[in-house]
Amino acid sequence: MFLVLSVLFTSFPLPCLPDPISVQPVSQDKPLAHQPFSLQCVGSQNSASILWLKNGLPVAVSGRVSLSPNNITVSFSPLLQSDGGLYQCIVSQGGAPIKGFGYQLNVNYGPVQAVIIQSGKGPVGKALYLLPGSKTALQCSALCYPTCTYIWIYKGRLAEMNTFSLTPETTMDRGPLSCVAYNSVTNDNSTVNTSVVLLDGPSNVTISGPGALEVGVKASFKCIAQCSPSCSYTWSVYGRTMHGSVVDSTVTWPLSLSAARHTTQSPGRQPQPMRHSVSQVWSNYYDPSI
Numbered sequence: 597m598f599l600v601l602s603v604l605f606t607s608f609p610l611p612c613l614p615d616p617i618s619v620q621p622v623s624q625d626k627p628l629a630h631q632p633f634s635l636q637c638v639g640s641q642n643s644a645s646i647l648w649l650k651n652g653l654p655v656a657v658s659g660r661v662s663l664s665p666n667n668i669t670v671s672f673s674p675l676l677q678s679d680g681g682l683y684q685c686i687v688s689q690g691g692a693p694i695k696g697f698g699y700q701l702n703v704n705y706g707p708v709q710a711v712i713i714q715s716g717k718g719p720v721g722k723a724l725y726l727l728p729g730s731k732t733a734l735q736c737s738a739l740c741y742p743t744c745t746y747i748w749i750y751k752g753r754l755a756e757m758n759t760f761s762l763t764p765e766t767t768m769d770r771g772p773l774s775c776v777a778y779n780s781v782t783n784d785n786s787t788v789n790t791s792v793v794l795l796d797g798p799s800n801v802t803i804s805g806p807g808a809l810e811v812g813v814k815a816s817f818k819c820i821a822q823c824s825p826s827c828s829y830t831w832s833v834y835g836r837t838m839h840g841s842v843v844d845s846t847v848t849w850p851l852s853l854s855a856a857r858h859t860t861q862s863p864g865r866q867p868q869p870m871r872h873s874v875s876q877v878w879s880n881y882y883d884p885s886i
């Protein structure tokens with residue numbers, strides 16, 4: 597008896613049980629930023645009134661985000677990264693409104709805003725200044741969904757890794773460095789370039805000027821040194837500081853001059869005194885690489 601009843605119930609489902617209501621993508625294509633995309637409310641009847649929610653709030657309709665006349669589909673043209681969220685439809689068809697199963701929309705996008713970050717220092721610019729022999733760790737980062745993979749190209753050689761380390765030894769190690777961020781879903785990539793430059797100098801500092809100085813007569817001095825990146829020059833004349841590679845001065849005795857390389861990445865070092873060929877003129881320079 598019990599068995600027969602059970603079979604009867606299975607064969608004749610209750611007619612008033614509604615179909616489950618849910619949000620589903622209209623097509624099988626993955627949601628890509630900058631492409632059209634549509635969601636539909638599945639399981640409602642034709643006469644139903646439908647309300648769309650995104651993250652619990654009514655969907656804001658605009659020129660880009662539109663509803664079909666019966667509200668069954670919501671279309672994004674194009675889809676943007678900001679459209680990501682939980683979408684639900686609320687269906688009213690006679691009885692109490694029914695909130696359907698939601699759909700989590702994850703927009704595939706990027707890579708955008710790719711940057712190379714120097715460990716402990718921050719984003720790298722057009723040039724990456726490094727001290728010879730110092731180990732530097734670099735990270736590549738871009739905004740992507742899903743997560744990007746990264747490829748490094750240093751002086752034409754390829755390396756597939758997130759963190760790239762280099763220890764430049766000589767000026768031979770300078771050269772272009774690129775990171776390529778790649779998103780396998782959007783099939784898009786973004787390249788960020790920098791140039792490895794070795795900090796060097798100042799070396800070969802020379803001061804040129806008159807071979808002899810006459811007290812009370814104006815004389816012009818020029819300082820030249822080899823630096824990477826370029827040197828800046830500071831002169832100290834009777835305790836007065838002057839800038840630029842050339843100074844004019846009316847001298848008395850003795851005269852002190854100094855040149856320094858100036859970069860934001862150079863730690864300060866002890867000045868190295870250097871005697872110039874013009875007697876009576878002394879120069880000092882700061883060499884951050886010593």
Ligand SMILES: *[C@@H]1O[C@H](CO)[C@@H](O)[C@H](O)[C@H]1NC(C)=O
Nearest residue numbers: 644645646647648665666667
């Ligand atoms: C469609 O949705 C809008 C708001 O999103 C609502 O004002 C309107 O009544 C809905 N129409 C139907 C037929 O459900």
Ligand SMILES: *[C@@H]1O[C@H](CO)[C@@H](O)[C@H](O)[C@H]1NC(C)=O
Nearest residue numbers: 747776777778783784785786
């Ligand atoms: C990056 O994208 C360009 C253009 O789509 C393609 O030619 C190139 O091969 C890609 N590079 C990498 C490393 O995937």
Ligand SMILES: *[C@@H]1O[C@H](CO)[C@@H](O)[C@H](O)[C@H]1NC(C)=O
Nearest residue numbers: 772773774786787788789790
């Ligand atoms: C980076 O360098 C590569 C080759 O050196 C070049 O094709 C690309 O346009 C550069 N990208 C940027 C953003 O400068």
Ligand SMILES: *[C@@H]1O[C@H](CO)[C@@H](O)[C@H](O)[C@H]1NC(C)=O
Nearest residue numbers: 799800801802803820821822
């Ligand atoms: C130093 O500079 C002078 C003049 O600019 C140049 O002739 C000389 O070769 C340089 N010496 C070195 C070691 O670079």
